[in-house]
Amino acid sequence: MEAPLTSDIQPGLSLDLRAYEALGGYQALRKALQQMAPQEVTALIKESNLRGRGGAGFSTGMKWSFVPMNVKGPKYLVANADEMEPGTFKDRWLLEGNPHQLIEGMILTAYAIQATTSFVFLRWAYKEAAQVIRKALSEAYAAGYLGNNILGKDFSLEMHLHTGVGRYMCGEETALLNSLEGKRAVPRAKPPFPQISGLFGHPTIVNNVETLCFIPHIVNKGAAWFQSLSRTGDGGTKIYGVSGRVNKPGAWELPMGVTMRELLEDYAGGMQNGYRFRGALPGGASTDFLTADHLDTPMDFTAVAAAGSRLGTGTMVVLDDQTCPVGFVHNLEHFFAQESCGFCTPCREGLPWTEKILYALEQGHGTEEDLVQLEMHTHLLGPGNTFCALAPGAMEPLQSALKYFREDFEQHVHEKKCPYGNHTH
Numbered sequence: 001m002e003a004p005l006t007s008d009i010q011p012g013l014s015l016d017l018r019a020y021e022a023l024g025g026y027q028a029l030r031k032a033l034q035q036m037a038p039q040e041v042t043a044l045i046k047e048s049n050l051r052g053r054g055g056a057g058f059s060t061g062m063k064w065s066f067v068p069m070n071v072k073g074p075k076y077l078v079a080n081a082d083e084m085e086p087g088t089f090k091d092r093w094l095l096e097g098n099p100h101q102l103i104e105g106m107i108l109t110a111y112a113i114q115a116t117t118s119f120v121f122l123r124w125a126y127k128e129a130a131q132v133i134r135k136a137l138s139e140a141y142a143a144g145y146l147g148n149n150i151l152g153k154d155f156s157l158e159m160h161l162h163t164g165v166g167r168y169m170c171g172e173e174t175a176l177l178n179s180l181e182g183k184r185a186v187p188r189a190k191p192p193f194p195q196i197s198g199l200f201g202h203p204t205i206v207n208n209v210e211t212l213c214f215i216p217h218i219v220n221k222g223a224a225w226f227q228s229l230s231r232t233g234d235g236g237t238k239i240y241g242v243s244g245r246v247n248k249p250g251a252w253e254l255p256m257g258v259t260m261r262e263l264l265e266d267y268a269g270g271m272q273n274g275y276r277f278r279g280a281l282p283g284g285a286s287t288d289f290l291t292a293d294h295l296d297t298p299m300d301f302t303a304v305a306a307a308g309s310r311l312g313t314g315t316m317v318v319l320d321d322q323t324c325p326v327g328f329v330h331n332l333e334h335f336f337a338q339e340s341c342g343f344c345t346p347c348r349e350g351l352p353w354t355e356k357i358l359y360a361l362e363q364g365h366g367t368e369e370d371l372v373q374l375e376m377h378t379h380l381l382g383p384g385n386t387f388c389a390l391a392p393g394a395m396e397p398l399q400s401a402l403k404y405f406r407e408d409f410e411q412h413v414h415e416k417k418c419p420y421g422n423h424t425h
Contacts, residue, residue: 013097014132017139020100026145028216029104032111033153039069041112041219048223049235053090054080054171054208055283055312057234057301066195067113067203076204077110077118079212080176084123084168086285086335087317090239091209093251095122095129098213099136103159105212107145108219110157113205118159121176124166133161168339172388173206174198175341186343187388210239231257234300242268244318245275251315257303261295263316276321279404283312285332286393288400289319309400324420325405326412329398330358336394347391350381354398361409364417371409375402 020026032041046061067075079102083091094102102120110118120133137159140146148156167185169175174188177199198204214236218226227235234256240263241251247269254267260282264270271277279289282299288309290297297307304311319328337351354377357370378399381391402409411419 028219048226053210075115076199077115078206079120081122082170088284088313088315105215108215169341186341232300241315245272245320257298257300279319281317287312288396329401344387361412
């Protein structure tokens with residue numbers, strides 16, 4: 001994204017309206033309202049090959065095109081800012097550093113689908129972001145960018161901040177919509193998809209914060225420009241993050257397709273002294289481990305999938321040689337078991353069972369049969385066997401840990417203890 005953001009942003013140092021306008025802010029909105037029909041905005045985004053940055057990587061313009069344009073009644077737009085994926089912090093960076101970029105992106109998206117009401121669905125723990133967004137919304141309304149007849153045109157939009165109840169499940173778009181309606185945050189059956197029947201039964205688009213922040217720049221500079229920023233067929237740039245025992249953990253906006261090695265060595269400063277790289281979850285907690293053999297993999301949706309994982313949120317969680325892989329995965333499975341909505345039996349019962357087996361291994365009570373049980377769960381909780389993607393996502397780090405770090409699991413069984421001394425807890 002063009003407006004300057006660095007990983008050194010401190011609380012309270014977000015761009016206000018005046019600073020954002022000085023950098024060209026809201027010029028894309030003026031251009032769209034004065035020169036483009038809603039369908040032209042959608043076509044432009046489709047041509048740019050912007051893929052959703054929330055994890056799934058679906059074509060943003062394609063998603064918008066599913067919204068029926070000839071129906072009466074309200075349409076809704078929701079920014080998914082419920083960033084609860086362990087190891088992921090990219091959206092917080094955008095929310096706190098440049099809130100007007102998100103707001104302008106949302107207004108342009110709402111114009112494209114002809115939505116009249118929009119929501120920023122924010123993770124409850126993002127207190128600083130909530131303050132920043134409230135101030136920015138107030139500035140946008142005062143400047144005439146929100147409300148009735150925006151910039152004197154026949155387009156109106158209301159925008160509200162909604163803080164979530166603090167459940168990981170709310171990151172799933174239909175569970176988010178249920179929560180927004182005041183219901184229990186459980187996923188909905190599809191079809192109908194939200195683009196046809198979403199919030200309160202009306203057409204709704206749910207997009208990730210990072211995705212929406214690209215929209216003003218694409219409208220300003222065009223699809224070809226956006227594609228030229230990437231090294232691969234996936235358009236644009238990406239905010240990549242690295243956490244773990246590296247010298248400079250952080251987040252950086254880089255061309256789509258930068259390699260894992262570049263992220264680890266050139267931006268995160270390599271491993272800390274005394275630690276060796278063993279593997280990483282390339283896209284947050286619910287992705288498969290990749291190892292040193294994959295370090296030259298381009299970090300885009302296609303290449304990471306070919307390597308056996310998912311780009312996800314593009315935030316790499318590094319495993320070092322002094323951290324127990326079993327303890328590492330146990331910590332993740334504990335989180336996922338805790339965050340299951342309990343709606344379907346495999347997830348509700350299978351994730352706690354998985355977590356208990358891993359705990360037993362860590363405590364020195366594991367058996368060979370436990371490893372068989374873990375393997376079985378990676379299949380029984382896999383894609384197609386649960387109501388939503390929470391449990392299949394939870395199985396990705398486990399199945400890949402069993403594949404790449406099997407000897408560590410077997411050591412726990414044979415030595416009747418964690419060889420790493422349980423220091424991960």
